[in-house]
Amino acid sequence: MATIESILHETRVFSPSAEFAKRANISGMAAYQALCDEAKSDYAGFWGRLARDHINWHKPFTRVLDESNAPFYKWFDDGELNVSWNCLDRHLATQGDKTAIIFESDEGEITHCSYRELHEQVCQFANGLKSLGVKQGDRVVIYMPMRIEAVIAMQACARIGAIHSVVFGGFSAKSVHERIVDAGASVVITADEQTRGGKHHALKATVDEAMSMGNTDLVRAVVVYRHTGTDIGWQPGRDKWWHELVEGQASECEPVWVNAEHPLFTLYTSGSTGKPKGVQHATAGYLLGVMTSMHWIFDYQPDDIFWCTADVGWITGHSYVTYGPLAMGATQVIFEGVPTYPDAGRFWKIVQDHKVTTFYTAPTAIRSLMKLGPDLPQQYDLSSLRLLGSVGEPINPEAWMWYYTEVGQSRCPVVDTWWQTETGCHMIAPAPGAVPLKPGSCTLPLPGIDAAVVDEAGHEVEPGYGGFLVIKRPFPSQLRTLWNDPERFKRAYFPHDIGGGRYYLAGDSAHCDKDGYFWIMGRADDVLNVSGHRLGTMEIESALVAHPYVTEAAVVGRPHEVKGETIVAFVVLKNKLPQGDQVAEITATLRDWVAKEIGPIARPEEIRFGENLPKTRSGKIMRRLLRALAKGEEITQDTSTLENPAILEQLKQPAP
Ligand code: PRX
Secondary structure, three states: OOOHHHHHOOOOOEOOOHHHHHHOOOOOHHHHHHHHHHHHHOHHHHHHHHHHHHOOOOEOOOOOEEOOOOOOOEEOOOOEEOHHHHHHHHHHHHHOOOEEEEEEOOOOOEEEEEHHHHHHHHHHHHHHHHHOOOOOOOEEEEEOOOOHHHHHHHHHHHHHOOEEEEOOOOOOHHHHHHHHHHHOOOEEEEEOEEEEOOEEEEOHHHHHHHHOOOOOOOOOEEEEEOOOOOOOOOOOOOEEEHHHHHOOOOOOOOOOOEEOOOEEEEEEEOOOOOOOEEEEEEHHHHHHHHHHHHHHOOOOOOOOEEEEOOOOOOHHHHHHHHHHHHHHOOEEEEEOOOOOOOOOOHHHHHHHHHOOOEEEEOHHHHHHHHHHOOOHHHHOOOOOOOEEEEEOOOOOHHHHHHHHHHHOOOOOOEEEEEOOOOOOOOOEOOOOOOOOEOOOOOEOEOOOOOEEEEOOOOOEOOOOOOEEEEEOOOOOOOOOEEOOOHHHHHHHHOOOOOHHHOOEEEEEEEEEOOOOOEEEEEEOOOEEEEOOEEEEHHHHHHHHHOOOOEEEEEEEEEEEOOOEEEEEEEEEEOOOOOOOHHHHHHHHHHHHHHHHHOOHHHOOOEEEEOOOOOEEOOOOEOHHHHHHHHHOOOOOOOOOOEOOOOHHHHHHOOOO
């Protein structure tokens, strides 16, 4: 894993080949600069032009940006459109028979679905939802395997103006419950099971458990897609089979034309408190963001075979599986499984078999595949590839170089894309036919994105100095608010002390180099990034203290070669310190408990027990010390302000 030090000294630069640049949507630095200049000289005109170029409007907008109630910005707010219509119907006349989705199941079964077929299935399912009484503005929770039906469910919601809230299939019953209740969902869509890496995982049983936790009276129906055919519990009246719901439904469904600002979806993500945030995106601005980034950063070409490996449970799957590629009329691969099943060549085999041109994945996958099979890419024909992408966490230069040389055969640009659930689409990333690449840097902001690194007072820092990453002007694809919590939205993203409440605060620390390139150093708040998954330390701490054994807990991240970060928990038990076999026993109990409370991705790697936690005299837990202890570093900081310095000795010992 590269240290900050080695990233700071990275000097390699890779310019686009003349051949790539010639065909690119942004061809050369002058073209990139011209777009940036256009945005600078007429911000509203720039975004208005793009919104007209990319989106088909049912009713054209006349206003671009309304800042009167900042930071609750509105974009194109007197226009009307439908996202599903933009993703499906508008392609029917010109390319109805083009393959929209090449689906490959965990076991390698392949299905092709054309735009016409997808349109028909979305319409039928949308009609099915309508028959359940779902209407514009209703919330629908989707807890599905990574299959075509997940996309159909999301697109069907968009078609009728219902607001979907997808929950990643790896989250626990408690997480599903929290999201159903917070969203006030009227329908839940799920499957009997999901299959990943040859293993089956229950989904319907998890929904049943969530539904039994109370406050779910608003849920009128649970729609179940039959995937593996396993036996499941059934509540007559409430539970409906997907195939029965769509049976006999018309294959046309007039879209509901919604206002540009109508919420398209909410997606829960971790913040620095225990309660996940329901990030709310609007219809038109979000659609515009995913389309411009497909065009500029993925350099979308009509003959591309696009493959983003993310699950639709995350924002990456929303933007670059469900919406972006379909809005562009692309052919994309959707894969149900995992990169290492049946072996570590699976991704490369899929690229070969489907002639993938554009491949987008996370550094954690790249690092694990690099470790498991450094020479494997050479055993496959990867000559179809023309562009590679990375997302979710900083990519260390070593992994970047392996990706570039071994997977991309030194021919394909690597677009390292920095963005977030909240931004909806790429914010800082290279336009690959223009911007020279530096391994480990996400390079330059997209045209129109006014990103900067500032100090605690909101002043821009000199190149080379670290600070907070902010975006200084509103942009179309940004979150509109947090579901049910506008105050938290303002507090978390537009704090008064940084930029006077006008800057969007990303929560990351970063620095710029002398060329204006951005280098992301990681989160500046209490959010962890484990294998590209975002988790709040407070969420994990709340789960731990909810266990009857536990009095107090503090959670920190520890750098990890493949996962980026892993979770280390420091725990104070109600009873005295565990001894001998008890340690392993209680550790296993608590790790499983967290996995059950939140989901397996939140399971701590290590738990250490102490009689106490290191605190200042005012009672604040000293996380910096805990981070050092987790890493096994000698404590060199001044510990004289500690209430209980002796505790450090106890917590220093790694778990057996
Ligand atoms: O810390 C940054 C990291 O992931 C966070 C956003 O997580 P999430 O909302 O789950 O969205 C992930 C997919 C967009 C950011 O605050 N992050 C994301 N992309 C990068 C990154 N860190 C460094 N480089 C990236 N390319």
